[in-house]
Amino acid sequence: MGSARLQSVHVHPVKALRGLAPREAAVEPWGLAGDRRWVLIDDGGKVVTQRQQPRLALAAAELLPGGVRLSAPGMEPLTVPVPRPGGTVAVEIFRDKVEGVPAQDPAAHVWCSAYLGMDVRLVHMDDPATRRPVDPRYARPGETVSFADGYPLLLTTTASLDALNHLVAQGDHAAEGPLPMNRFRPNLVVSGTDAWAEDGWTRVTVGEVVFRVAKPCGRCVVTTTDQGTAGRGREPLHTLGRHRRLGGKLVFGQNLVPLGPGTVRVGDPVEVVG
Numbered sequence: 001m002g003s004a005r006l007q008s009v010h011v012h013p014v015k016a017l018r019g020l021a022p023r024e025a026a027v028e029p030w031g032l033a034g035d036r037r038w039v040l041i042d043d044g045g046k047v048v049t050q051r052q053q054p055r056l057a058l059a060a061a062e063l064l065p066g067g068v069r070l071s072a073p074g075m076e077p078l079t080v081p082v083p084r085p086g087g088t089v090a091v092e093i094f095r096d097k098v099e100g101v102p103a104q105d106p107a108a109h110v111w112c113s114a115y116l117g118m119d120v121r122l123v124h125m126d127d128p129a130t131r132r133p134v135d136p137r138y139a140r141p142g143e144t145v146s147f148a149d150g151y152p153l154l155l156t157t158t159a160s161l162d163a164l165n166h167l168v169a170q171g172d173h174a175a176e177g178p179l180p181m182n183r184f185r186p187n188l189v190v191s192g193t194d195a196w197a198e199d200g201w202t203r204v205t206v207g208e209v210v211f212r213v214a215k216p217c218g219r220c221v222v223t224t225t226d227q228g229t230a231g232r233g234r235e236p237l238h239t240l241g242r243h244r245r246l247g248g249k250l251v252f253g254q255n256l257v258p259l260g261p262g263t264v265r266v267g268d269p270v271e272v273v274g
Contacts, residue, residue: 207268218249
């Protein structure tokens with residue numbers, strides 16, 4: 001592990017939209033600064049992601065001081081400011097009910113609805129320190145998360161992706177490989193490890209920040225979505241189902257919870273400390 005390094009950092013300002021790859025990012029208790037603080041909901045308050053709308057892969061969100069800039073094929077870019085404190089709406093994200101603040105500019109909802117062809121609203125998490133606790137089965141008291149699937153950060157390794165792609169190449173859908181890392185929408189990508197080494201980690205340092213490894217990440221249909229075309233295939237779920245099944249879940253990557261603040265930077269050393 002002495003040569004393990006942080007290869008890339010990824011921030012997704014709006015859940016399910018294409019993200020950013022900055023050279024560094026501040027680590028907050030609930031995730032990387034700016035990551036998944038915005039989300040789309042339908043008219044019943046349920047979160048809308050690439051699970052229901054693969055075309056979200058083609059839309060992008062850029063962090064700006066005080067807001068985000070949305071862009072998508074066939075749409076004029078739109079800048080949306082962070083809403084002022086005010087009335088919240090209920091957001092249903094998996095089994096959680098979370099309060100969020102809708103964008104105050106009606107143009108944001110119109111823009112997103114026009115792109116998807118369905119009625120959606122854009123909602124911001126105003127106070128991630130209190131709004132949504134991490135799953136208590138895998139959390140410590142007081143740990144919270146943004147609108148990410150369930151944990152503050154997701155880590156993957158290039159060696160495990162190489163190993164997975166080797167398995168895909170031997171399977172029934174070899175033509176779909178090799179798969180790029182963006183299928184898995186991680187926050188931190190680590191190089192210089194053995195394949196699947198992260199399965200045994202319980203605590204890891206990335207540069208100046210220590211993380212607790214909460215649990216392996218169960219994967220869904222989003223991983224079968226080509227992030228460049230929004231087309232869907234069978235992989236990697238077909239191969240994960242044959243080789244990476246754990247507790248009824250198909251797993252790739254590890255969910256992390258930061259144990260303190262700091263900044264992670266591309267090139268940082270990565271060390272297993274437990």
